[in-house]
Amino acid sequence: xxxxxxxxxxxxxxxxxxxxxxxxxxxxxxxxxxxxxxxxxxxxxxxxxxxxxxxxxxxxxxxxxxxxxxxxxxxxxxxxxxxxxxxxxxxxxxxxxxxxxxxxxxxxxxxxxxxxxxxxxxxxxxxxxxxxxxxxxxxxxxxxxxxxxxxxxxxxxxxxxxxxxxxxxxxxxxxxxxxxxxxxxxxxxxxxxxxxxxxxxxxxxxxxxxxxxxxxxxxxxxxxxxxxxxxxxxxxxxxxxxxxxxxxxxxxxxxxxxxxxxxxxxxxxxxxxxxxxxxxxxxxxxxxxxxxxxxxxxxxxxxxxxxxxxxxxxxxxxxxxxxxxxxxxxxxxxxxxxxxxxxxxxxxxxxxxxxxxxxxxxxxxxxxxxxxxxxxxxxxxxxxxxxxxxxxxxxxxxxxxxxxxxxxxxxxxxxxxxxxxxxxxxxxxxxxxxxxxxxxxxxxxxxxxxxxxxxxxxxxxxxxxxx
Amino acid sequence: xxxxxxxxxxxxxxxxxxxxxxxxxxxxxxxxxxxxxxxxxxxxxxxxxxxxxxxxxxxxxxxxxxxxxxxxxxxxxxxxxxxxxxxxxxxxxxxxxxxxxxxxxxxxxxxxxxxxxxxxxxxxxxxxxxxxxxxxxxxxxxxxxxxxxxxxxxxxxxxxxxxxxxxxxxxxxxxxxxxxxxxxxxxxxxxxxxxxxxxx
Numbered sequence: 001x002x003x004x005x006x007x008x009x010x011x012x013x014x015x016x017x018x019x020x021x022x023x024x025x026x027x028x029x030x031x032x033x034x035x036x037x038x039x040x041x042x043x044x045x046x047x048x049x050x051x052x053x054x055x056x057x058x059x060x061x062x063x064x065x066x067x068x069x070x071x072x073x074x075x076x077x078x079x080x081x082x083x084x085x086x087x088x089x090x091x092x093x094x095x096x097x098x099x100x101x102x103x104x105x106x107x108x109x110x111x112x113x114x115x116x117x118x119x120x121x122x123x124x125x126x127x128x129x130x131x132x133x134x135x136x137x138x139x140x141x142x143x144x145x146x147x148x149x150x151x152x153x154x155x156x157x158x159x160x161x162x163x164x165x166x167x168x169x170x171x172x173x174x175x176x177x178x179x180x181x182x183x184x185x186x187x188x189x190x191x192x193x194x195x196x197x198x199x200x201x202x203x204x205x206x207x208x209x210x211x212x213x214x215x216x217x218x219x220x221x222x223x224x225x226x227x228x229x230x231x232x233x234x235x236x237x238x239x240x241x242x243x244x245x246x247x248x249x250x251x252x253x254x255x256x257x258x259x260x261x262x263x264x265x266x267x268x269x270x271x272x273x274x275x276x277x278x279x280x281x282x283x284x285x286x287x288x289x290x291x292x293x294x295x296x297x298x299x300x301x302x303x304x305x306x307x308x309x310x311x312x313x314x315x316x317x318x319x320x321x322x323x324x325x326x327x328x329x330x331x332x333x334x335x336x337x338x339x340x341x342x343x344x345x346x347x348x349x350x351x352x353x354x355x356x357x358x359x360x361x362x363x364x365x366x367x368x369x370x371x372x373x374x375x376x377x378x379x380x381x382x383x384x385x386x387x388x389x390x391x392x393x394x395x396x397x398x399x400x401x402x403x404x405x406x407x408x409x410x411x412x413x414x415x416x417x418x419x420x421x422x423x424x425x426x427x428x429x430x431x432x433x434x435x436x437x438x439x440x441x442x443x444x445x446x447x448x449x450x451x452x453x454x455x456x457x458x459x460x461x462x463x464x465x466x467x
Numbered sequence: 468x469x470x471x472x473x474x475x476x477x478x479x480x481x482x483x484x485x486x487x488x489x490x491x492x493x494x495x496x497x498x499x500x501x502x503x504x505x506x507x508x509x510x511x512x513x514x515x516x517x518x519x520x521x522x523x524x525x526x527x528x529x530x531x532x533x534x535x536x537x538x539x540x541x542x543x544x545x546x547x548x549x550x551x552x553x554x555x556x557x558x559x560x561x562x563x564x565x566x567x568x569x570x571x572x573x574x575x576x577x578x579x580x581x582x583x584x585x586x587x588x589x590x591x592x593x594x595x596x597x598x599x600x601x602x603x604x605x606x607x608x609x610x611x612x613x614x615x616x617x618x619x620x621x622x623x624x625x626x627x628x629x630x631x632x633x634x635x636x637x638x639x640x641x642x643x644x645x646x647x648x649x650x651x652x653x654x655x656x657x658x659x660x661x662x663x664x665x666x667x
Contacts (some may be wrong), residue, residue: 026659036548145575
């Protein structure tokens with residue numbers, strides 16, 4: 001009997017079948033942050049319950065933290081209050097909290113893998129849709145709402161229906177200047193923002209196999225932008241090498257035993273899928289979005305589309321998106337002026353992302369009147385980047401070098417667009433109003449493409465700027 | 468925990484919200500997530516859209532007091548914020564009918580006892596048109612029969628057996644059901660190598 005990783009992990013964590021037909025699924029790792037947990041703790045308290053497995057929940061603070069000055073109390077009184085609440089809840093219920101002073105703080109989806117908390121074969125959940133990120137290590141990771149955060153705190157379980165499985169095979173070698181972000185944007189363009197609803201995505205093929213763990217994290221991160229709640233890559237030598245020596249990874253002989261179990265959880269060679277989709281890696285060029293959802297994207301050499309080109313059902317939405325973005329159909333997207341450049345987020349705020357961007361930036365200057373920010377995904381990423389001198393490259397070019405957090409990706413702290421500013425961003429959502437200004441505009445792209453745009457002051461093809 | 472409550476039928480006036488892929492950032496922009504309770508979120512439902520579109524349905528007097536929201540495809544995509552269904556529920560929405568829903572949003576709605584029913588594209592188009600013309604028209608969501616009734620017309624709706632069961636039996640708050648299996652939970656935990664530090 002040939003099984004997929006989805007089958008095996010689901011089976012291993014099944015507690016029972018519920019009267020609703022859903023599965024009661026044990027959750028091996030629960031990650032929480034300040035925005036979606038306070039109401040869950042309140043519900044738990046009202047029910048008179050304790051946290052069932054406090055050692056399986058870890059907290060950090062990321063969404064609302066300022067990335068300029070982090071002196072307490074924060075200037076934003078509500079951000080301060082949310083921080084105080086999370087601290088109090090963790091203390092009261094015995095949960096480990098990677099706070100600002102812990103040196104392990106960062107975006108929840110950056111620190112999980114980085115600390116070795118995220119491991120193959122696990123079930124993982126977090127009150128944040130980008131939890132799919134953790135699937136890069138061969139885990140099933142679910143974004144959940146606050147009521148489900150409560151459910152896990154109380155029972156370490158979720159009530160879930162098993163999704164269908166689509167394998168997405170990326171074959172061949174990526175061309176120079178094309179990165180994991182371009183691959184996932186190309187996948188979403190092909191399958192749409194709702195193509196993955198009801199599915200888990202298994203990413204496979206030679207291009208995925210050749211990717212580093214950080215590149216795989218970028219791919220899995222944006223599964224949810226394609227509608228798939230879960231995305232994963234089967235664990236392999238790259239995964240094991242990445243985990244070795246991380247603080248929460250097994251050590252010594254336990255690591256060898258773990259590796260044997262992890263290997264066994266991977267999809268069997270002759271397993272079958274509900275659907276298989278293939279993409280040709282060499283055909284992908286640097287991508288960016290032109291609209292207000294992540295499927296509205298294009299290659300950097302293409303011309304801005306016309307609503308006439310849209311499928312009938314999407315024509316009005318394309319016209320509305322183009323009007324909101326202020327982009328003119330038929331023109332080249334390269335040359336579109338920007339106001340802000342943002343490198344960071346759970347999608348592209350890791351060390352390898354900053355290295356690639358620094359390559360483009362080295363020895364150059366940010367264009368006049370462009371506000372450019374680098375926001376490392378975690379304190380550990382910031383330390384590693386500083387040890388390599390990456391921060392100097394960015395600072396000399398005119399970028400701001402910030403502290404770790406979600407920042408401009410969703411504009412919950414002081415980092416926001418103002419008015420109709422247009423931002424070249426390495427983050428994951430180009431929704432209207434996403435970056436804190438109701439009329440602000442976001443163009444999603446790889447960190448290298450953001451760096452290129454910051455230097456040129458306009459959208460540029462990074463392939464022409466690589467050393 | 469509202470476990471004695473059920474959701475068999477929801478009846479009331481409806482509010483149309485045409486368009487596909489309306490994300491949770493539009494339902495409740497992230498800046499309003501700076502809170503530690505869900506209280507008062509209704510004031511900010513669709514706030515940015517409402518400011519930019521004076522004739523947004525949530526601004527129109529004739530739709531105030533509506534309890535049924537009618538939407539297009541992939542409603543509630545994006546962020547997992549439960550603040551989105553909470554903002555709608557606190558605004559007065561008691562049931563949603565759409566062509567399709569994003570997965571996490573759908574689960575969050577069910578978790579707070581807010582039924583989401585799906586209709587065919589043609590039926591959604593007809594319903595959006597019908598309630599825009601006659602905002603006083605009552606709409607009935609029948610979870611039990613999987614139907615939407617508007618005047619003389621009956622539309623066949625879809626809702627999964629599992630979700631329907633939760634709504635009809637008042638068990639949408641999963642915590643109560645999950646808590647029943649204490650011993651089985653511990654058994655599964657003990658069987659997982661990583662829970663035991665890969666000790667054997």
